[in-house]
Amino acid sequence: MKYLGQIATVALKDVRAELRTKEALNASLAFALMILLLFSYTFDPSKEMMREVSGGLLWIVFAFAGTLTLNRSFARELPNDCLDALIAAPIPGSALFLGKCFASFVLVLAVELVSLPVFGIFYNVRWTLQLPWLLMVLLLGTWALTVIGTIFSALTVNIKLREVMLPMLTYPILMPALMAAMRLTTVLVNGQPIGEDDVAWLKMLIGFDVVFTAVSLALVETVLVG
Amino acid sequence: MSAVAVEGVWKYYGDYPALRDIRLEAAEGTCLALIGRNGAGKTTLLRIVAGFSTAQRGKIRICGKEPRETETRRLMGFIGHGISVYDELSALENLTLFGKLYGLADPKKSAHEWLERTGLERVRNGLVREFSRGMRQRLAVARAFLHEPSVLLLDEPFTALDDRAIAVLQRLLREALAAGKTIVMSTHQLREALELASHVALLNRGQLAFHGERTQEMVDDPGYVYARYGEGG
Amino acid sequence: MTSGLMLASLFDASVWAALAAAVAAAAASILFLRTRNFFYDSLALAATEIGLVLLAAGILAGAIAGRLSAGLWWTWDARLTAALVCWLLYAPYLMLRNAIEEPSRRAASAAVVSIFAIFDVPAIAVAVYWWLARRAPTPPIAVGWMILPMTLLGTALAWIRLRQEQRRRAQDAERRTAQEI
Numbered sequence: 001m002k003y004l005g006q007i008a009t010v011a012l013k014d015v016r017a018e019l020r021t022k023e024a025l026n027a028s029l030a031f032a033l034m035i036l037l038l039f040s041y042t043f044d045p046s047k048e049m050m051r052e053v054s055g056g057l058l059w060i061v062f063a064f065a066g067t068l069t070l071n072r073s074f075a076r077e078l079p080n081d082c083l084d085a086l087i088a089a090p091i092p093g094s095a096l097f098l099g100k101c102f103a104s105f106v107l108v109l110a111v112e113l114v115s116l117p118v119f120g121i122f123y124n125v126r127w128t129l130q131l132p133w134l135l136m137v138l139l140l141g142t143w144a145l146t147v148i149g150t151i152f153s154a155l156t157v158n159i160k161l162r163e164v165m166l167p168m169l170t171y172p173i174l175m176p177a178l179m180a181a182m183r184l185t186t187v188l189v190n191g192q193p194i195g196e197d198d199v200a201w202l203k204m205l206i207g208f209d210v211v212f213t214a215v216s217l218a219l220v221e222t223v224l225v226g
Numbered sequence: 227m228s229a230v231a232v233e234g235v236w237k238y239y240g241d242y243p244a245l246r247d248i249r250l251e252a253a254e255g256t257c258l259a260l261i262g263r264n265g266a267g268k269t270t271l272l273r274i275v276a277g278f279s280t281a282q283r284g285k286i287r288i289c290g291k292e293p294r295e296t297e298t299r300r301l302m303g304f305i306g307h308g309i310s311v312y313d314e315l316s317a318l319e320n321l322t323l324f325g326k327l328y329g330l331a332d333p334k335k336s337a338h339e340w341l342e343r344t345g346l347e348r349v350r351n352g353l354v355r356e357f358s359r360g361m362r363q364r365l366a367v368a369r370a371f372l373h374e375p376s377v378l379l380l381d382e383p384f385t386a387l388d389d390r391a392i393a394v395l396q397r398l399l400r401e402a403l404a405a406g407k408t409i410v411m412s413t414h415q416l417r418e419a420l421e422l423a424s425h426v427a428l429l430n431r432g433q434l435a436f437h438g439e440r441t442q443e444m445v446d447d448p449g450y451v452y453a454r455y456g457e458g459g
Numbered sequence: 460m461t462s463g464l465m466l467a468s469l470f471d472a473s474v475w476a477a478l479a480a481a482v483a484a485a486a487a488s489i490l491f492l493r494t495r496n497f498f499y500d501s502l503a504l505a506a507t508e509i510g511l512v513l514l515a516a517g518i519l520a521g522a523i524a525g526r527l528s529a530g531l532w533w534t535w536d537a538r539l540t541a542a543l544v545c546w547l548l549y550a551p552y553l554m555l556r557n558a559i560e561e562p563s564r565r566a567a568s569a570a571v572v573s574i575f576a577i578f579d580v581p582a583i584a585v586a587v588y589w590w591l592a593r594r595a596p597t598p599p600i601a602v603g604w605m606i607l608p609m610t611l612l613g614t615a616l617a618w619i620r621l622r623q624e625q626r627r628r629a630q631d632a633e634r635r636t637a638q639e640i
Contacts, residue, residue, distance in 0.1 A: 009326045017314045024410040061458025090299035157567055159558045170547040176582035219571050226279055226567045239562050241632030282495055
């Protein structure tokens with residue numbers, strides 16, 4: 001119980017701080033809208049085209065806009081040396097990590113949930129036909145993004161070229177999860193249920209989340225203390 | 227069992243030894259002033275004692291336990307170069323946050339108490355971003371003392387403090403010593419530190435050049451230790 | 460043996476060699492985190508670097524082979540594509556090392572990346588296969604005769620690189636000591 005309380009304290013602190021300044025949130029949202037606009041210029045969004053690319057487009061938007069938020073996750077602790085105080089506090093490294101994960105998860109999800117209706121409007125797509133399944137894929141995919149983004153945000157917090165290193169490290173690792181999320185999202189946005197062919201992708205996404213959450217938790221102390 | 231024990235600590239950066247076989251102790255209720263010129267290894271050693279980095283060889287014991295254990299961290303308070311409080315939160319929010327992280331019974335009450343003791347009660351709802359330098363420093367002190375730590379580790383705490391903050395810190399440190407707490411403080415401000423210190427340790431190029439009780443000669447002439455045991459100033 | 464087949468065998472062999480390098484690097488990384496002995500850090504670096512070099516050569520060979528046989532510079536063959544993604548996975552390891560000055564921190568951070576990467580390799584292989592190989596059935600990577608010479612070459616190169624890295628570390632320590640004086 002106390003452990004959950006510690007996770008909640010860290011998570012609420014991050015969310016509250018972000019809502020005060022809204023720096024990452026605004027940048028992330030603006031970026032998402034920009035990408036959606038730019039792509040609609042690139043090709044004429046016909047029905048057939050959208051059938052194929054909706055999942056890919058959406059997850060490119062989510063991944064790229066999400067990185068702006070995830071980068072800030074540990075970077076926000078740098079001014080005033082707050083990271084020292086968090087590491088010194090008597091909470092397990094895993095509680096600090098999970099608290100930050102949940103905070104980033106909520107913030108990234110917020111941007112995604114705003115982007116979806118905008119996507120629907122710009123591209124004239126009815127994306128709500130398989131809403132419960134779509135939301136589930138959204139949650140699973142966003143967790144993958146968040147876990148990897150947060151652990152590497154911690155890893156790169158003190159190094160040169162942090163803003164460059166974070167995407168360079170996280171995108172290749174995320175590829176299997178992104179591919180799964182893209183495929184599943186395309187299917188669901190088209191209004192189709194997840195068929196036999198695609199259940200494997202769902203398993204891949206869940207497996208990815210489980211394995212990499214475990215690996216992150218196992219290595220979190222090393223990442224924080226060195 | 228001493229409050230802080232450094233047992234044969236070596237710290238390497240690659241193959242280069244930044245700290246060589248450091249052995250020292252601080253008994254409960256004492257105040258150890260860690261002195262040495264820039265680059266001697268004071269901050270490195272203090273951060274290892276506090277649990278921010280690990281030594282390749284040797285051990286640290288805080289009241290007989292590992293510094294990274296959760297229970298041990300509860301006993302320690304650290305003031306480093308930064309103030310370690312959040313600009314976007316208010317003074318009260320900051321202290322309440324740390325109160326919760328340290329598992330205090332009533333975080334809000336403790337927060338109010340320490341804002342009072344550092345003279346920040348009036349500005350408790352102000353965002354730290356808007357504080358003056360002195361106010362920020364006093365809040366940093368409040369944060370470190372909030373959970374009543376038994377062992378206080380301070381890295382050059384008097385550097386860049388204004389007069390009011392120095393007075394507050396000195397008062398709190400004296401009260402802590404009177405209450406039997408232990409202090410290890412690295413410093414350049416020899417005079418302020420030597421006034422409080424019961425023991426002195428001199429680090430020179432990663433090695434312990436002197437470790438013993440503070441004498442009257444040291445207080446009278448702070449450069450004495452350097453001249454006698456170090457390499458002059 | 461035609462040049463096309465030769466290049467394809469080269470590609471196959473380099474993939475296996477790179478895989479061996481990745482596993483060696485991960486093992487060395489874990490051992491480093493356990494023992495904090497910098498020998499393992501040097502070993503992980505050497506293995507990763509040589510693995511990346513061999514894999515790059517292999518990918519190039521595979522692309523040329525594809526050009527010779529199918530007329531395309533990139534055939535979107537599942538094996539070739541998966542190899543490329545894995546190369547992109549490990550390249551940031553070297554970038555990360557360059558971005559961290561302090562040796563202990565650099566070694567620990569690199570070790571973490573190496574461990575994450577090895578868990579990702581099977582996921583990438585499977586994901587790329589599902590993506591590309593379902594419609595155009597692709598055989599798995601062949602175990603050809605080139606594996607042995609390739610692995611020996613890789614091991615020799617890694618050994619040389621390892622010695623070089625150990626010498627560099629010793630020199631770095633001397634330099635830091637000299638700066639002190």
